[in-house]
Each structure stands twice: as C-alpha cells, then as structure tokens.
Amino acid sequence: MNKHGKNIFYAQSGGVTAVINASACGVIETARKHPEQFGKIYVGKNGILGALHEELIDTSLETPEAIRALYHTPGGAFGSCRYKLKSIEQNRAEYERLIDVFKAHDIGTFFYNGGGDSQDTANKVAEFSQSLGLDIRCIGVPKTVDNDLPFTDNCPGFGSVAKYIAVSTREASLDVASMAQTSTKVFILEVMGRHAGWIAAAGALAQDTDKNMHAPHIILFPEIAFDQAKFLAKVSATVKQHGYCVVVASEGVKDLDGKFLAETGTKDAFGHAQLGGVAPYLAGLVQSELKLKYHWAVADYLQRAARHLSSTVDVEQAYALGKAAVEFAIENKTAIMPTIVRDSTTPYKWSIGEVALSKVANVENKLPKDFIDQEGFGITEACRAYLLPLIQGEAYPPYVNGMPDYVVLKNQLINKKLPAFEQKK
Secondary structure (H helix, E strand, O other): OOOOOOEEEEEEOOOOOOOHHHHHHHHHHHHHOOOOOOOOEEEEOOOOHHHHOOOEEEHHHOOHHHHHHHHHOOOOOOOOOOOOOOOOOOOHHHHHHHHHHHHHOOEEEEEEEEOHHHHHHHHHHHHHHHHOOOOOEEEEEEOOOOOOOOOOOOOOOHHHHHHHHHHHHHHHHHHHHHHOOOOOOEEEEEEOOOOOOHHHHHHHHHOEHHHOEOOOOEEEOOOOOEOHHHHHHHHHHHHHHHOOEEEEEEOOOEEOOOOEOOEEEEEOOOOOEEEOOHHHHHHHHHHHHHOOOEEEEEOHHHHHHOHHHOEHHHHHHHHHHHHHHHHHHHOOOOOEEEEEEEEEOOOOEEEEEEEEHHHHOOOOOOOOHHHEOOOOOOEOHHHHHHHHHHHOOEOOOOEEOOEEOOOOOOOOEOOOOOOOOOOOO
16 A cells, blocks of 8 residues: 555535535545555534534445445435634634644545635645645535636536426426416516526526527526516516416526525525525515416435436536546645536536536636626526536436435445544534
C-alpha cells in the first residue's frame, strides 16, 4: 500500500435528490476497485456532522449488492444535513476538529456530495489542509435539484425533478381540462427554486401544441419580478381562450420590490429566507380578484424523491460524477469538482470535465435571459433545446409486490477514538 492507501471520508449534504445515492454508488464501487489506492470507505452520518461528531459509517460491512442498490434508491442513504461551516477565522475549532478526526481514522481523501454551500465547505477544508501541509485530497461531487451550480452543464438531481414536474404538469393539466366547464378553472403547481427558475422552466416541457396541449399557460420565474396586474390579466385571458389556466410557479418568485411572495420571515440553517406557500398566495389572488374556482398543489419533497420517474440521463450522470471524483483522487487532484460538459445537443453527447472548487463556491447559476420568452411567462426554444436531453430515458427501479424495491443500509458506526466535540452556539 503506497502513501495514498489511506481511508476515504464521503458525506452527503443539503436537500437530497432522487439520484444522490447513485453518486454514492459511483464513489464506493469505484474506490472498492482500487484497494492499492484506498483503505476503508467511511461515510459521515448526516453529512459533515458525521465528521464533527466522529460518527463514521463503515461501508465495508455492506454487500456489493446493497451498494449496487443505491443506484436506484432515492433519498440520502447515510443521512444528510443543512450545516454550513463558518469561515476559518470565525470558527477555526471546527476545521481543527475535522482534521483531528481525519488523522485519527487515517483519512486521506474527502468527498463532499452537495450543492454550492457544500462545495464551499470542501474548498475551505482543502485550503485549511494545505495551510497545515497535510496530504488530504478534497473533491466536491455536484448535486442539486435547483440546477444552479456554475461551470457544469447541469447538476445531478435536476434532470429527474425536471421530468417529474413536466410529467405531473401534463397529467394535472389533462385532469383540469376535463373538469373546467363546471369545476376548477385555475390550477397552480408550486415547484422548488429559490433564486433560479430551472425547475419551473421544466414545466414547459409538458406542452405539445401538435397535440393541442398548451398547458402550462403561465410560468413564474424567480428571475422575473411578479407583476400582479399582468398576471391576473393573463389568467383571465387564458381562461377565456382555453376554458382553464395552468400555472407553474417557482417558490422563489419575488414582487416588484424584490420581496419573496411567500416569505414567512424565518430563516433556514444556511441563513436563507424560509419560503412557504406561493401557490396559496396566488390562489388567493385568483379567488379575490377574478372570482375563479381554483386548486393548488405543492410538489415539495415529492419532486426530488420520485426515483420511479427519474431520467436515465440524470442517473447515469450522477453515477459518472461519483466515479470521476474517485479517479481524480487517484490522480492526486484536490480542491476540484467534476463537471458535466455538453459536447453536443443534437444528438445529445456529454463528457466529464473539472473546475476548481474556489470558482464554484457560493456562485448561483440562474436561468439565462434568452431562456425566458419576451412576455416573461414562458420559455424560449433555446431553453427547450437545453432541457429536453436531460429528461430522456426511463430508469425504473426494480419492483417487488407492486412497490419499488429500495435498499436500507446497515449504516454501522465505527468506534470513536476522540473526546466529544462541543460546537459553538
């Protein structure tokens, strides 16, 4: 075993997706094929908290079949967390604790699977390790349903959410259309997306004008300020033309003053404004101003957990990025993140690239202006061309007794070697 035959620490972070476990599968299966490079593969229980509290899961106790089943299992198999490390200057003790745990368990490689905040964490750990002259490779593995990481064509998790939202919008639209004469005239679907409208945009893939399927008629993006009068006029005109109106609204829609329509006044663990209920807000407007019967729904966790409706492209890319992260570690790379590179749209071809973590950390990739139509309620053909390849293929999980056959791992913790860590409040 050479000097890099040390153990691995992998952790999942932030909101989970239908395919984050496929990335975990890519990491673990690939690392297992290189025993000369790596020792044990440990995983943090509940993300980076697993390192801070020295709660490390020993994946060597899991069978190859169980690890392979991660490929088709949604959620975060090892637990995730919303926990952002402060700067080294603000809380050096946390970084020292991570290094102490890594040293105690002979960890030479750190993979952090998450979004922008997670890539920031991986970058900070890389910088701190380098400042101490330690040989610890830190590599980010991208993940986010919001599709808002820069320097990668798209993010694992997004393609499956996009497929779920597009399919759900089409199915709900057919339902509403069939009942519109005597019942619901307006249906509003609220989707995720705090600052970036990628998921909302995906709702437009439900449209097929050749089949007389025009819904959704209105998409509300975080990138476009909400104009109440313009919105109500569009709803009214659409109901008059089609008999009904379907709206897909991002949770992050803001008013003309830049305030979230659905802001509750509280904040989440990352310090982001807690959002809650843009759909009922819009429904209230439709009721009070237009006197139209409505229904609304919030896709919420359903959209990011729907592994039964994942796209094949998304699952394959999620696995490939986990695999690439391990291959980068073997090449002694650090402070980088593997990316998806779009080599061609028609036909769709992609490959793996890389970017420095310092460039990715805390940068949000929003919907480009040329992806939103002039009216501000729909997408352009350029956006459709970008989105369509990402929802291709049906990667159904295996079924038993009519239900998806998902795996629950043993998640056996190793023995602790260090005193308990007291976190600052």
